[in-house]
Amino acid sequence: MTAAFDPQKLRRTATARHACGLFAAAYDPVSQRVVAGGVDGRLVAWDPARWAEPPVAFHWQHRSYVYAVAALPAQQQVVSAGYDRRLVWWDPLSGSPLREAELPARPQQLAVAPDGRTLAVVDDDRTLRLFDAATGAPTASYADHPQYTPKMHLSTVYAVAYSPDGRWLATGDRCGSIVVRAADSGTVVRRLHAPRFYGDFSRKPDGQPNDGEYELGGVRMLAFSPDGSLVVAGGMGDYNPNSAGTDGKMGLTGFDTATGEERFSVLLAKDQGYLQTAQFHASGLLVAAGGGGTGGDTGVGALCVLDPARPDAPTTHSLEMTVRSVLLLPDERGAVVVGMHKKAAEGQLEHWQTADAAAEPSADAAAEPSADG
């Protein structure tokens, strides 16, 4: 029996640990597992109903960090993107690699078109690249974001998202700029800007001009509302100019997709670091997570649920981890946050469910993965 998703009643119901930090995760409906990857380049899969059981390990494939994972239900496959500049398609049931594609640059995020036919990848070469999700063949690429930031650093495109109806495809860069294009033609239809997600420190704390080099920022996450009317960008704002780390507050800015008008822009007052990841619930609530800023070993993140109609009243839960990915499980089975544990170089997954669905006691686990596949 499952309860309706209620952010006020969210509770952590299980925690799983992994031997190394995790960067990306997706729920695969074929295997009904949470597939995650990270520092050691290997994908591992947990059954979200049995966190205490060891995860299933896929075959080794990536030679660097896994930065993005997505399920391809139409192909009954999973795809991962690694800092080794490769996309790898997997059979999620056997954990075997099926094919791979070379990338010209290191990927940051990937998104799958709602019809399952196209895979979109953004990379540190500031390019959006589209691939045939079934064959891995490249189909198009777009480089609409500027090469340099205002402080003349090389920029990066960090975020990519499709609208649920597949009509729009949005990308976000280091300077806080967002490009919305028609997914079918690639035509740019709107350029948005979330200035709070780029800190160039053009003024010192005492108000004096500062043309030093320091800058920080980037749109690190994009998500469209279920009806596609809203596109939400996440990042970090209210930077501390004296910081050498990610010492700012997680933030969200929402835009009207049709007009480009800013609908809201909020900061999560207590929570530092980049807002890295978000997914809209079918109800229209935005489930977002991130954090782990402040430098050093702090690594404290947050899970946030925000109603875009009342953006100034988000519900937040502090997490003892740096969050890189959040995903909603089907059938109101709650949210899973994935990242690194606060104190150790370990991966951590936390399962959050509404209280009614979480009657069982916490099932913390720290199991090693089982054999390949």
Next chain:
Amino acid sequence: MPPRAEVCQPSVHGLYRRQFLGTLGWGLGAAVGNLNCLTGLCSDARAGEVLRRDRRAIILYLGGGASQLETWDPKPGRLTGGPFAAIPTSVPGLHVSELLPRLARRMHRLAVVRSVDNSDIGADHHGTGMHLGRRPEQAVRFPSLAEICAKELALADTAAPRHVELQMTDTFRFETEFGLSFFGSRFSPLLLSGGKRAVHLDRLPEVEELDHADREALRSYLSRRFEQSRAADEAEAYSRTHARVRDVMSCADLLDVERCDAADLERYGPTPLARHCLLARRLIEAGVGVVKVRDTWWDTHADNFEGQRIKCANLDHALSHLIDDLADRGLWEHTLLIVLSEFGRTPQISASLGRNHWPKAWSVVMGGCGIQGGAVYGKTNADGTEIAEGRVVPADLFATYFRALQIDLHADYYVGDRPIPLVDDGGRPIEALLT
């Protein structure tokens, strides 16, 4: 005694002539005063030796601490190694981070020390120790490497400044905290901030060239009369200060990166580091003894891989062009290039994906005159957490720099009766890196 910051106030990005004059006058006076207690300062014989040697130095300081694991000592495949691969270089068997693809093709010109340990300097003074080659003391303000190079390498009878520092406006400078060294300000840098032209070097627009010359003639006449009746060092210093300022004013275009060749500006690109590297080349060509390029914000306590990736892209581009240009112009064999930080970064990766300060086992790179290109000295263990062989301390680096520059590393300066060796006790040159 005016504070050191008056030489140039980074917040206004300019060099105020009146302040500059005043500080130089005071500084030169102080230096002249120090002449009585310092040995070996610029005798004619020594100046001739400098001219024969014709050696210069560029010090590229990556402020905040570049990560050795993302640059010169990658550890791919280890949990401490981070996401970046190691790539082969122009030196067989030598690999560097994939974040430095252009420099990888030029490693035959550079030597790497992978076993630097400046942890003994003290937690608050790692950067200062790398500039001074020793632990700082309260009682004596030691000169920095750049000041020593300025003193020992500067060309006589040149209008160009001896020592120029190109810094970002948000740079921390230990010299500002510590005050002048026992050299006084004579070998202190001409500071240029933010990649911008020192606008206050220009003659005021309301003063005509003729008026300007008349004023100088009058000042010169009065000074000569004054010196004839009073043979004081201070009076001579006053005139030399004015002469120095005229020299620097005549070099105003030299100090303006915008006056560089358009093709060079295009080639180096718009980043502040690249423009400073281009200007450094131009200054070295013009006879400046030492140029320090002080880059900033390598201090990646969080989001290390993103931060180092972006910084390394700039470094790779700018430094590669600088190396090529020095080589193409025949300056490489006459110029010591040093690339250093105040420390490296921790092999352990924090939960916020950061690397913290790490003085125990990190890397410094050098090349050019007197240096064996392609050499590698020292080694860290598999995870980069310890030095496996060839521990090098700042005094060893200083000894190596000085040997490469043909500066007598056994010489002493004197403060009163106290000898101050150029190289701190125990420092030995790394012979394997020297030609």
